[in-house]
Amino acid sequence: MSRLRRLVLDVMKPLEPDMTVLALKLAELEGVEGVNVVLIEVDRDVENVKVTVEGPDLNFEEVKGVIEGIGGAIHSIDEVVAGERIVEEVKTPQDD
Template identity: 50%
Template sequence: MAEESSEKSKIWRIVLDVLKPHEPSLPEFAQKIGAIEGVEGVDVALVEIDKETETLKITVDGSLDYPEIKMKIEEWGGVIHSVDEVVVGERAGK
């Protein structure tokens, strides 16, 4: 029964506050996130930029594996400052 419950509690949206270096570029960074297995859509907004870093608000939709997303962002030089929103459960229309 616990297994069935976890099947229905999939993360399908997560909003992250991320700090990253200027490279990779914003489009490349978004494409890399979009290429992660289970990701169906990515919205990356630039919040702040300084001499060496960019602060981003990233919204990711799909059948998501947060540890995988976090690991990849860190591989590309980013740091997750906070998880600002998480939506789990059944997606409407799916």
């Protein structure tokens, strides 16, 4: 079985609990080494954040469970990396 190494997620969440709580909860999951959460936009009751999770063996359902557990929702999966090592997106002339 191959393994998930990185997930980049576009997430909508309530203002509370704040981003530190979300990051700490995701970092507690088995198979997760580190979590980065950046603020994209704040609205009246919700905020839009980008979540990057990396580790040797991520479980997408568990990640989703933590996000939904704090009242958030995944708007889109923006990047997935799987395999024995992390492969970065390669830019080509077709991206211009």
